[in-house]
Amino acid sequence: MIPLVLISAVVLGIAFLVYASYNVSSNVYVNAFCRAKTTRKVVALTFDDGPHGENTEAVLDLLSAKKVPAAFFCIGSKAETQPDVVRRMVRDGHLVGNHSYSHSAKFPVFDVDRMVADIAKCNEVLEEITEEKVLFFRPPFGVTNPLLKKALKSFEFDVVGWSVRSYDARAGETVESVVERITKRIEPGSVILLHDRLDDSEEILRRVLQWLADNEYEVERADRLLGLPSVED
Numbered sequence: 213m214i215p216l217v218l219i220s221a222v223v224l225g226i227a228f229l230v231y232a233s234y235n236v237s238s239n240v241y242v243n244a245f246c247r248a249k250t251t252r253k254v255v256a257l258t259f260d261d262g263p264h265g266e267n268t269e270a271v272l273d274l275l276s277a278k279k280v281p282a283a284f285f286c287i288g289s290k291a292e293t294q295p296d297v298v299r300r301m302v303r304d305g306h307l308v309g310n311h312s313y314s315h316s317a318k319f320p321v322f323d324v325d326r327m328v329a330d331i332a333k334c335n336e337v338l339e340e341i342t343e344e345k346v347l348f349f350r351p352p353f354g355v356t357n358p359l360l361k362k363a364l365k366s367f368e369f370d371v372v373g374w375s376v377r378s379y380d381a382r383a384g385e386t387v388e389s390v391v392e393r394i395t396k397r398i399e400p401g402s403v404i405l406l407h408d409r410l411d412d413s414e415e416i417l418r419r420v421l422q423w424l425a426d427n428e429y430e431v432e433r434a435d436r437l438l439g440l441p442s443v444e445d
């Protein structure tokens with residue numbers, strides 16, 4: 213008979229490793245910047261998985277109209293086919309970060325060499341388009357593990373996570389449910405995860421910006437909110 217205490221320890225250990233892998237803010241494997249310590253009413257907006265044609269353009273139009281800066285963690289294979297949208301992000305004053313080239317569902321279990329190659333290819337694409345060094349990385353799916361920890365040793369990124377996850381891309385969500393989830397969790401220093409690839413991306417952003425204005429919150433670019441070195445520094 214295996215003692216119950218040992219079984220409990222193993223179950224707890226596995227639960228911890230799963231938690232550590234799927235929570236970008238756990239900081240067990242990779243040190244990710246996920247929120248700012250501040251009492252100021254200020255947040256950062258971050259968008260993953262673009263660029264995505266008209267949906268991204270609509271988000272950019274709205275950010276531009278409201279004069280709000282954001283960070284876009286782009287997928288290299290998509291950036292490659294839509295360089296104009298990425299160029300516009302930079303021109304509009306937004307931050308462009310690396311979110312891997314393939315964003316493959318298998319990315320978290322790629323071997324280290326393949327992970328490095330995938331991340332490096334995304335850098336190559338983005339740097340060619342933006343003519344700027346890529347300083348920031350966000351892991352696909354927010355998954356961090358020992359493989360990614362090793363892979364990131366080949367780069368000098370600051371890893372940016374989030375503290376407010378919108379689940380805006382989850383099936384069955386509505387604009388209302390997403391906005392409610394986000395606004396309930398906002399606090400000074402929050403980094404909010406959104407996506408610019410959805411048909412509802414612009415509407416969600418519009419309502420979040422309205423909530424932020426109504427509650428006297430300001431929006432800062434993620435690198436500035438988190439006190440990280442910027443391209444311009």
Ligand SMILES: [Zn+2]
Pocket residue numbers: 260261311315352353
């Ligand atoms: Zn993603």
